Amino acid sequence: MVASFSTVQPVGRTASHQLGRIGVFICECGDKVAGVLDVEFLAESARRLPGTIYAGHAPYWCSADGRERLQETIRAERLERIVVAGCSPRTHRRLFQETAAEAGVDRALVGLVNIREGCAWPHRGEAGAATTRAQAQIGMEVVHVAELTPRPRAEVHITPAVLVIGGGLAGMTACLELADAGVPVTLVERAPTLGGTAAPDTRDLTDAVQTHPGISVKLNTHVANVDGSVGSYLVTTTNHKMRNTSTPRGGKRTQHGPFGAIIVATGVPDQETNELAKLLRLPQDAQGYLPECRIRLRPGTYVERGVYVCGSAHYPCDAAETQFQAYSAASRALRHLRRVKMTAQAPVAQVNAEKCNGCGDCLTVCPFAAVTLEERLEGLSLSVIDPLLCTGCGNCVSVCPVGAVTVAGWADSQLEAQMRLALGEALPQAPSSQSPVLIFACEWSGYAAAELAGAQKLSYPSSVRMIRLDCSGRLQPGLILKAFEMGAAGVLVLGCEPKVCHYERGNERAAAAYQQAEAITGLLGLPSTRLQIAWTPPDDGPAFAELVTRFVEGVEEVGVGK
Amino acid sequence: MITLTIDDHQIETQPGRTLLEAARERGIWIPTLCHHEALEPYGGCRLCVVELETPHGPRLVASCTYPCEEAAVVRTDTEMVRQSRQVAAELLLARAGHIPFIQELAASLGVHSTPFSLPVDDCILCARCVRACRGIVGVAAISMVARGAAREVASPFHISSADCIECATCVLVCPTGAITLHDITDRSRTLHTWPTEYARRACRLCEYHAETWLEVGR
Numbered sequence: 001m002v003a004s005f006s007t008v009q010p011v012g013r014t015a016s017h018q019l020g021r022i023g024v025f026i027c028e029c030g031d032k033v034a035g036v037l038d039v040e041f042l043a044e045s046a047r048r049l050p051g052t053i054y055a056g057h058a059p060y061w062c063s064a065d066g067r068e069r070l071q072e073t074i075r076a077e078r079l080e081r082i083v084v085a086g087c088s089p090r091t092h093r094r095l096f097q098e099t100a101a102e103a104g105v106d107r108a109l110v111g112l113v114n115i116r117e118g119c120a121w122p123h124r125g126e127a128g129a130a131t132t133r134a135q136a137q138i139g140m141e142v143v144h145v146a147e148l149t150p151r152p153r154a155e156v157h158i159t160p161a162v163l164v165i166g167g168g169l170a171g172m173t174a175c176l177e178l179a180d181a182g183v184p185v186t187l188v189e190r191a192p193t194l195g196g197t198a199a200p201d202t203r204d205l206t207d208a209v210q211t212h213p214g215i216s217v218k219l220n221t222h223v224a225n226v227d228g229s230v231g232s233y234l235v236t237t238t239n240h241k242m243r244n245t246s247t248p249r250g251g252k253r254t255q256h257g258p259f260g261a262i263i264v265a266t267g268v269p270d271q272e273t274n275e276l277a278k279l280l281r282l283p284q285d286a287q288g289y290l291p292e293c294r295i296r297l298r299p300g301t302y303v304e305r306g307v308y309v310c311g312s313a314h315y316p317c318d319a320a321e322t323q324f325q326a327y328s329a330a331s332r333a334l335r336h337l338r339r340v341k342m343t344a345q346a347p348v349a350q351v352n353a354e355k356c357n358g359c360g361d362c363l364t365v366c367p368f369a370a371v372t373l374e375e376r377l378e379g380l381s382l383s384v385i386d387p388l389l390c391t392g393c394g395n396c397v398s399v400c401p402v403g404a405v406t407v408a409g410w411a412d413s414q415l416e417a418q419m420r421l422a423l424g425e426a427l428p429q430a431p432s433s434q435s436p437v438l439i440f441a442c443e444w445s446g447y448a449a450a451e452l453a454g455a456q457k458l459s460y461p462s463s464v465r466m467i468r469l470d471c472s473g474r475l476q477p478g479l480i481l482k483a484f485e486m487g488a489a490g491v492l493v494l495g496c497e498p499k500v501c502h503y504e505r506g507n508e509r510a511a512a513a514y515q516q517a518e519a520i521t522g523l524l525g526l527p528s529t530r531l532q533i534a535w536t537p538p539d540d541g542p543a544f545a546e547l548v549t550r551f552v553e554g555v556e557e558v559g560v561g562k
Numbered sequence: 563m564i565t566l567t568i569d570d571h572q573i574e575t576q577p578g579r580t581l582l583e584a585a586r587e588r589g590i591w592i593p594t595l596c597h598h599e600a601l602e603p604y605g606g607c608r609l610c611v612v613e614l615e616t617p618h619g620p621r622l623v624a625s626c627t628y629p630c631e632e633a634a635v636v637r638t639d640t641e642m643v644r645q646s647r648q649v650a651a652e653l654l655l656a657r658a659g660h661i662p663f664i665q666e667l668a669a670s671l672g673v674h675s676t677p678f679s680l681p682v683d684d685c686i687l688c689a690r691c692v693r694a695c696r697g698i699v700g701v702a703a704i705s706m707v708a709r710g711a712a713r714e715v716a717s718p719f720h721i722s723s724a725d726c727i728e729c730a731t732c733v734l735v736c737p738t739g740a741i742t743l744h745d746i747t748d749r750s751r752t753l754h755t756w757p758t759e760y761a762r763r764a765c766r767l768c769e770y771h772a773e774t775w776l777e778v779g780r
Contacts, residue, residue, distance in 0.1 A: 062599040064579055065587045090731050091600040091698055117734075296727040299700040448730045455734055500728065538730035539743045 020109070022049075022142055023079040025070055026057040027086030029116055034059075036120040038131045042085070045135050051146045053077055062092055070096075071103035081109040081145045085138045087116040088451050108345060111145035113137050117454030118466070122545070129462035136436070136465050139421040147417070148409040153343045154388050156231040156303060158260040160337045163188065163235055165223055165276065168196025169319060170311025171265035172209045173326035174333075179214035181334055186216045186256055188223060188237055196267055197312075198319065222272070224253060226279045230303050230388050231342070232258030261306040261333040264290065265326065266313045273313065280307055281369035283504075289315050295368075296502045302368065302391045303344045306336045347392035347408045351383050355404035358382055362396035362405060365473075367504040371396065393503040394474035398513060407474075415467065415479055422465035423486045435560060436465045437490040437552050438483045441536075442472040442510075444502045446494025448538035450548075458545040461552040463489070472496070473506025480517035480531065490530040490555035491517075492548065497535040507535065527558040566634040568612075581625035581636055582610055592625055592638055593647065593671060595654075596688035598735055601697055603627045606688055608650045609671075613637040622646055648673050656680040661738045684740035687713055691732035691741050701725045703746055704732065717746050 024046040028034035039057040046055035054077045060066040061084055074082065082105055084096050089112035097107040115134040123130035162178050164171045167189030179185045187209065193199065194206045194217065209215055218237060225236040240251035262280065266273055269288030277283075282290045290309045295302060310329035311322045349370075351362075358381030363371040370389035373381040383404070385396075394407045403412075423436055441447040447468045453460065469475065472495030483491045493514055495507035514533040521531055532551055536544050563574050568585050575584045580603060585592050595607035605627040612625045615635040620642060637643065651668040656678035658664045664686070668674065689706055692715060696702050703726035707716045717723035726746045733741055 059589075060586070060599070063586060064576070064583050068576075087599075088734060090729065090734060091598070091694065094698060095600050294724060296729075298727065298729065444729065448734070452730065452734055456739065502728070537743070538728065539733040 020051055020080040020146060021053050021078060022051045022146060023077060023082045024052055024055040025061050025084045027061045028057055028059045029086055030059060033116050033120045036124045036127050036130055037134050041131060042134055042138060046138055049139055049142045052142060061086060062095060067099045070099060074103040074105055083111040083113060083141050083145050085113045085115045088114050106150035108151050109145060109148050111141045113141035114451055117451040121454040121457050122460055123462040126462055133462050136422050140418040143417045143421055147414045151345055151347060153345050155341055155343045156388055157341045158231040158337055158339060159258040161259050162261045162263060162333055163259040164263045164265060166265035166267060167194040168265060168267050169198040169202055170322045170326040172205045173323050174263050174265060174310060174330040175209055175215050177327055177330035179212050183337060184214055188218045188221045190222050192220055223276055228258055230305055231260055233262055234258055260337050263329050263333055264309045264313055265311045268312045297391060303342045303388045304336055308332055344388060348387045348390045349385050349396050349405050349407045351385055352404045353382055355402050356383050357402055361399045365395045365399050393471040395471060395503055395506050395509060398474055398476040398509055410474060416482060418467050419483055419486055423488050435487050435489045436463050437555055438488045439464050439466045439492045439494060440475050441466050441468055441494040442496055443468050443470060445496040445538050446536045449536045449540060449544035453541035453545045456541040458541055460545045460548040463552060464548060471503045471506035472510035473503060475510050475513050477513045477517040481520060489560045492551050493533040494536045497537060529554040529558050564630050564632050566630050568636045569638055575630050579630050581612055581628045581630060584630050590638055596690060597626045598690050601693045604689055609647055611643055611646050613640045613643050647671050652676040652678055654686060657683055658686050658738055663737055684738050685715060686738055690735040691715060694731045694735045699729055699731050701727060722747050
């Protein structure tokens with residue numbers, strides 16, 4: 001199920017050799033930023049960063065006039081990448097991306113660094129230290145943006161047709177709902193009759209489905225294979241007239257499709273459910289049920305697969321709930337089809353075929369079923385990543401034992417460059433208790449909590465430097481050790497609370513990386529207080545401020561002498 | 563270009579700018595609450611009202627939504643403006659006077675107490691969260707529901723929102739700290755969270771000691 005590259009231009013190699021023409025726009029936010037930070041100094045120091053050819057400050061870059069001036073500057077200086085230092089990327093990223101895009105800068109090459117909630121407000125009592133931190137954070141974002149690569153929009157068309165697997169109460173309800181909305185539906189049922197477990201009580205429904213002109217019913221039919229990709233699945237079925245319904249193999253093979261969406265309504269799981277789950281790459285729980293996977297990422301950063309589960313395939317349901325789920329699945333499928341086409345512009349993981357040994361670790365961790373293994377001639381497999389499904393979370397990068405996977409913009413070398421900037425000032429001298437504490441923060445939890453703490457004007461030590469990650473699961477032990485080598489006083493890893501990771505299990509992998517790093521730092525004699533992992537809810541600013549304050553105090557107490 | 567007068571300053575601005583944008587560009591302070599730079603103007607809080615000269619006499623308009631017009635004459639600090647803002651601030655104090663941010667905002671307008679009495683609530687219905695969810699994040703996990711005194715921010719049908727991506731942007735833009743993720747998602751991971759009541763009954767098929775869960779309705 002890997003998308004053909006015809007819809008997607010190949011992603012360029014990381015342009016580490018060319019830094020591009022970077023512009024840094026420092027926002028005073030009236031006096032909210034300029035009242036604490038020395039913006040003139042920040043602009044001056046930004047101008048000295050490699051690749052930066054413009055750095056300036058203004059009262060508001062986000063106002064209509066400010067954005068106009070920003071665009072004029074982009075055109076006048078022929079900027080290719082920009083960094084806006086001001087407020088939260090979560091609120092203003094889209095605004096500045098659109099502004100920059102109108103002036104000819106690729107949306108993906110726009111970086112935002114929050115020096116308002118990030119530096120000015122939490123450290124407003126210590127203007128000098130706040131400015132120093134802002135200087136480092138701006139530098140880190142410039143290094144990050146310098147090595148981003150533009151990614152062409154991956155675009156996929158969605159075929160307006162639906163396949164429903166399972167002709168029970170759930171499947172038939174979904175069928176009727178979709179067919180009444182004018183969508184051609186194909187219903188596949190392995191038994192010789194419709195109805196499933198609710199058979200005696202569904203006569204009206206069965207008649208309605210069988211007589212509906214928009215529904216094509218295939219009885220005695222099993223799903224044998226699923227091909228194609230998002231938006232146009234091709235499904236091969238086998239037909240048989242035998243009474244034994246547990247043998248999907250054999251019989252006449254027919255290919256159906258393409259389908260823009262697939263609804264799985266197979267009822268309580270059995271052996272065939274396992275095979276179907278493998279074909280559609282749906283996660284299964286211990287009992288074989290197909291739990292709901294709600295994707296909690298920003299629209300526009302991922303492509304919805306268009307596979308929905310309803311009824312007792314989820315978990316045992318009564319009739320009312322089954323029907324409710326069927327309506328829900330049908331409406332979601334309908335919404336998916338009505339998009340007509342989908343675009344995604346997230347960074348995409350790439351596999352170095354020379355390094356990949358086909359172990360399949362990335363396949364097991366990918367939360368979006370974007371990885372498939374392809375047979376290679378030498379008998380080894382090769383991991384292939386579907387650029388449409390990849391969201392660039394980087395969980396595959398951290399599990400790859402041979403370092404074959406990279407995510408453009410989040411490669412180890414780039415994170416190291418950020419770390420070097422964050423800790424650079426500590427490098428020439430022997431590490432002292434003044435050296436920075438590095439925070440690796442998942443943008444969905446730790447980073448959000450940090451911004452909230454700033455917005456609530458809570459104070460925490462200014463010696464921290466924060467590296468924002470898509471997911472804490474991106475982190476690997478090597479990077480943590482590298483941070484200590486570069487002179488970090490402490491390393492704090494922040495991820496989502498257990499079970500609420502936006503990439504399913506990224507936080508568990510972060511915990512594993514932490515444990516490995518902790519074992520090694522322990523052997524090296526580093527006090528355990530200097531390395532910590534914590535789960536931070538994104539809507540609890542006070543908890544974040546307290547956590548960081550206590551961590552930094554602990555680090556200062558043990559010192560960094562050893 | 564459009565030329566207008568704000569507080570005796572001649573201001574040149576592009577067509578399509580709001581009065582607030584033109585005033586801010588010139589450095590003229592106008593208080594705001596529901597306004598957010600990354601969101602569409604809303605005109606909800608009425609703190610940004612200014613006085614506009616019209617043939618029928620002076621009139622109050624919300625500067626965050628009112629567009630600049632050629633030769634318009636606008637005043638931001640007249641008695642009428644001050645009174646209107648003070649009433650708005652008094653109403654805010656009556657509803658959310660326990661929130662420090664609201665106290666500061668009211669104090670900046672010279673309001674320290676309120677003659678009104680309203681049911682106390684953290685939420686002041688500025689709709690920044692709702693607009694951020696729709697306009698910035700691109701989903702609509704929450705919206706304004708009901709009207710009048712019953713108006714509130716809620717997830718659809720007051721049950722856990724399936725569209726919420728738990729980005730906490732609403733929490734970040736909320737000026738009063740009234741919203742948490744718990745309000746929207748209840749930390750649930752599934753779509754179907756309504757309570758179904760179950761009762762224990764002996765199983766008719768297996769041993770009488772064995773019990774199973776049978777639903778007896780909700």
